[in-house]
Amino acid sequence: MKTMIALICMLGAVTPAWAQKTVTLTTESYPPFTYRDTDGTYRGSSLEQVEALMRKARLEFTIEIMPWARAIALAETQPMHCVFSAARIPEREARFKWVAPLSINRYVLVRLAGSMVNAQTLEEAKRYTIGTHRADFTETLLREQDFPTIDLSSDFEITLNKLLEQRVDMVPMSQNIYERLKSEGKPIEIALPFSENHLGLACNRQMPDEMISSMQDGLEQLIRERGQDEILQRYGLAPLRLWEK
Numbered sequence: 354m355k356t357m358i359a360l361i362c363m364l365g366a367v368t369p370a371w372a373q374k375t376v377t378l379t380t381e382s383y384p385p386f387t388y389r390d391t392d393g394t395y396r397g398s399s400l401e402q403v404e405a406l407m408r409k410a411r412l413e414f415t416i417e418i419m420p421w422a423r424a425i426a427l428a429e430t431q432p433m434h435c436v437f438s439a440a441r442i443p444e445r446e447a448r449f450k451w452v453a454p455l456s457i458n459r460y461v462l463v464r465l466a467g468s469m470v471n472a473q474t475l476e477e478a479k480r481y482t483i484g485t486h487r488a489d490f491t492e493t494l495l496r497e498q499d500f501p502t503i504d505l506s507s508d509f510e511i512t513l514n515k516l517l518e519q520r521v522d523m524v525p526m527s528q529n530i531y532e533r534l535k536s537e538g539k540p541i542e543i544a545l546p547f548s549e550n551h552l553g554l555a556c557n558r559q560m561p562d563e564m565i566s567s568m569q570d571g572l573e574q575l576i577r578e579r580g581q582d583e584i585l586q587r588y589g590l591a592p593l594r595l596w597e598k
Contacts, residue, residue: 369563375413376564377434378403378554379424383509385533385588386438386456386552389418398588399438399455402572402581403554406452409571412564420507422488425555432559438552440490444497450560452568453553456585457593458527460491460547463516466540470522478545484512484521491525494548516541529590 380387380400387397395416407414428436429448438455439445462478464470472478475498484504485491495503504521506512515521517539525547526534534541556565575581582592 373413374433375415376407376560377427377431378407378414378416379427379434379436380416380418380438381421381424381508382418383438383530385529385590387418398585398590399552401584401587402455402575403437405575405580405584406568406571409574410564410567412567421486422507425488428555428557430557432557435554435556435560437554439555440550441553441555442490442493442550444493445490445555448558449555450558450562450565451553451555452565452572454551454593454595455554455572455581456529456552456590457549458529458552459549460525460527461531462523462525462544462547463531463541464523464544465516465519466542468519468522470544472523472544474545475547478523481522484515484524486512490550491547495525513539533589 382388383397385397386399387395390396395418400416403416425436425439428434428439435452439449440458441451441453462472462483470481472481479498479500482502482504483495483500484506485495486508487505489509492503492505504512504515506515509526512521512524513534516524523544531541531543554568556568572581576593576595579596582594582596585592
């Protein structure tokens with residue numbers, strides 16, 4: 354009997370095979386959500402949330418910042434890969450397994466302050482050249498809404514510079530990003546609303562469901578403890594207050 358009890362206890366302590374695998378997390382440079390500090394350290398509101406939820410899920414992981422098109426392609430094609438913060442839009446829903454929300458963003462179309470660009474509706478905005486970065490969800494939205502002239506760059510910083518240099522007419526970006534850039538003195542202004550969406554971890558379809566559940570539980574624990582809002586506020590972002598729901 355003692356031998357049987359000991360065996361049961363030993364089996365109960367065995368870590369599931371999926372929990373012993375390292376998860377590769379890819380992302381882009383997109384301050385204040387994710388970015389590389391001057392000393393090379395990765396920082397950002399989404400990055401801190403992901404680190405916290407992975408620790409709560411007791412999963413090994415690595416994080417790498419790279420161009421968005423490559424980051425999301427790896428998550429879609431490579432097992433044990435996830436990309437963040439990915440917009441959870443219908444076109445992507447079945448392509449990934451999701452852990453969300455890391456953020457809820459309202460997106461706007463932004464123009465150079467004082468420019469002659471004048472659009473009161475999205476239909477009128479189609480007369481202009483819209484800049485965004487390759488494989489970002491805003492590219493998908495622009496194409497779904499039949500915007501005829503889309504200028505693509507490899508990352509957000511390049512697209513922003515094109516707007517400041519008047520090489521594109523408008524750029525879609527989150528309200529939070531717009532407010533941060535405005536506070537830094539960037540000469541930009543909102544032209545009109547664009548969309549609203551949830552952002553999260555988009556994981557490869559081969560990721561075990563148990564692992565996804567563990568990650569989602571980790572995020573929900575962070576939300577209940579109000580850790581998510583503390584992180585968002587530390588980066589100057591509005592709290593989501595999801596713990597109230």
